[in-house]
Amino acid sequence: MTAAALPRSSSSATSGFAPPQGQPRGRALAGLTLAAVGVVYGDIGTSPLYTVKEVFGAGGVPLTSANLVGAVSAILWALMLVVTLKYVVLILRADNRGEGGGLALTALAGRAVAHKPALRRVLLLLGVFGATLFYGDSVITPAISVLGAVEGLEVATPLLKPYVLPVSLAVLAALFLVQRFGTQQVGRVFGPIILVWFLALAWTGVQQIAQQPAILAALDPRQAWTFLAGRGWHVLAALGAIVLALTGAEALYADMGHFGRKPIQLAWSLLVMPSLALNYLGQGALLMRQPEAIDNPFFRLFPATWIAPAVLLATLAAIIASQAVISGAFSMTKQAIQLGFLPRMVVRNTSASEAGQIYLPAVNWALLAAVFAAVLWFGSSSALAGAYGMAVTLTMMITTVLTYFVICDGWRLPRWLALGATAFFMLFDAALVAGCAVKLFDGGWFPLALGGLLFIVMSTWARGRALLLDNIRDEGLALQPFIESLQDPSITRVSRTAIYPVANPDTVPQALLHNLKHNQVLHERNVILTVVFHEVPALPDSERVRVAELAPGFWRVTLNFGFLDVPDVPKALALCDAQGLRIPVFETSFFLSRETVVTAPGLGLRGWRRRLFAAMNRNATGVVAFFRLPDNAVVELGTRVQI
Structure with a gap:
C-alpha cells in the first residue's frame, strides 16, 4: 500500500520446510498427468522442430553418418542427464510448499540461509536475475515456436515462403489478443492436442528408424562422448545447438504448483521422453538415408500429403507452448510485485474458481511488442535459435546454485553430497553456457540485454522502496x-x-x-x-x-x-x-x-x-x-x- 501503505515482504512466515503433500491417485492422477502434458511440456515438445537442423547448420557439424549418430546420441543423453536426472529426479523435490519456479526457489534458498544475511541478499539478487531471464524466454519461445511451425509451409511449396512472416505475426497477434479472456476453456483441449502431437512425434520417428535401424547406435552414451570429444573447440558451437533440445526444462519445475510432482514425473517418463527420443532418432535415420532433407528434417518425416495437417498440428503445439510461457510471465510478475521487486500493476483474475489464472494487461502488451520486434529483427527460426539458449542455460545454472543451498542448509544433507551433486550438474551447465556464449553476437545478446534491463528495473524498485521505508521510519513519530x-x-x-x-x-x-x-x-x-x-x-x-x-x-x-x-x-x-x-x-x-x-x-x-x-x-x-x-x-x- 502506498508510502505508509507499501506492503512488506518477510521470511518469517514459517520456519523450516513444508512437509510433502498428498499425491493424487487413480482418475485424478490420470487427469493431472494429461493436463501436465498439455501445459508443462509444450515448450520442450516443440524443440524437434528446429534442433537437429541447427546442429548441422549453426552448429557447423558436417553431415555424415557418424556425426548423425553422435549428435543424436548427445541430444538423447543431454535429455537424460539434464532433464531427467537434474529436474525430474532432483529439482522437483525442492518445492516451496508445493510450488516451484525461479522466485519460489529463491525464497526457499533465502529461508535456508536466513541466518546469513549477506549471503541471503546475494542469493535474492541472483534469483531475481534468473527471473528476469525467464522474461527473455517468454519473448523468444512464442517467436521461435510459431515461426518454426509456420515454416513448414515452405516444405509444402516454396511459393508460400513470402507468407511465413505475415502468417506468423498474425498467429502471434491473435494469441496475445485472446489473453484477456483467460485460458480456462482453451486449457481443456491443451492436453489432448499435445498428446496427439507427442504420438505423432513417436510414430514418425518409428517409421524412419524401421528403415534405418543403424541410428539406434545413438543409444550408446559412448557415441555422444566420441562425437563431442572429436569436435575440439568446435564442440561449443555444437553444444549451443544441442541445448535447444532442453529449452522448456525449467517449466517442469515452474508448473509444479499447478499439477504436483508425480503427474509431471509420470508424463515425462511414460510419454514425453520416449516420444522425443523416437523423433530425434527418426530425424537422424532420415538424414542418414536422405542428407538433402537437412533443409527441414522435421517436416520431411511426414509424407507429402501429410504436410498441411502436420503444419497445422505443429502450429497448435507452438501456440500451446507459447501460452505456457505467457501465463508463466503473468504469474512471475505477480510474485515479483508481492515480493517487492516490481511496482503494483493491474492484475485481473480470469477465472472465478482458479485464483492462479490471471491477466496483466501491461505485461501482455509489453510481451507482444517484444515478440514482434524479435520476429521482425531475426526473421526466421534459425536466426532466433542463436538467441534462444543463452537465457535458458543461465537460468539452469542459477537453479543449480540455489538448489545447493536448499540441499545443504535447508534439507541438512551432508555438505559433501551437496557439493558433489552441484559440481556434477554445474559441469554440464557451464558447458552449455559456454556453447551458447559463442552465439553471443548472433542473437545471444538479446535475452541478456532484456534480462539486464529488467534487472535494473527490479533492483531499482527494491532499493528505492527500501529507502522510502527508511525515510518514513526515520521521519515518523x-x-x-x-x-x-x-x-x-x-x-x-x-x-x-x-x-x-x-x-x-x-x-x-x-x-x-x-x-x-x-x-x-x-x-x-x-x-x-x-x-x-x-x-x-x-x-x-x-x-x-x-x-x-x-x-x-x-x-x-x-x-x-x-x-x-x-x-x-x-x-x-x-x-x-x-x-x-x-x-x-x-x-x-x-x-x-x-x-x-x-x-x-x-x-x-x-x-x-x-x-x-x-x-x-x-x-x-x-x-x-x-x-x-x-x-x-x-x-x-x-x-x-x-x-
Missing part, C-alpha cells in the same frame, strides 16, 4: 506514545471505524496525522493495518490475521499473504471477528497516504535511478484496485517523501 497522548477524554471521537494502512507499524501513519490536523477528527475505532507478503506461496486463513490492542480505541492488525495469494484486504479483515475485533463493512473508511516521491542527491541511489524509481512510483497501480478496497470507502491524503 513513534506510534505508542502518540496514541497514548490521544486518550484524553476531552478529545471528541466520531463513530465509524478508520483503517490506516502502513508499511511500518511502529510509526504514526501520515494519513492519521493529516486527519487530526486538517479534519480534526478521531474515530472511535482506529486500526493500524500492515500487509506482509511472506516468502511462501500461500498461507491458510488460520495464519492470515494477527490482532493486537494497543490502547482503548486503537488496534494493530497484520494481514499475512503468500506471494501467490490474492491480497483481498476486506475479505481478510473479516477474519478479525474471531480475534475479538469487529470491523463493520458499511461503517469503515480507509485512509491512505499517497506519496509524491521527490528525488534528492546523496541518499543511496544514483541520479538516473532515483528518477526511474520516482517514475515507477508515479505510474504504479493504485492501492485501491490492488488490495480490493471498496472505492466508496477510501480517502487519500497526500504527502511528499524524499529519496
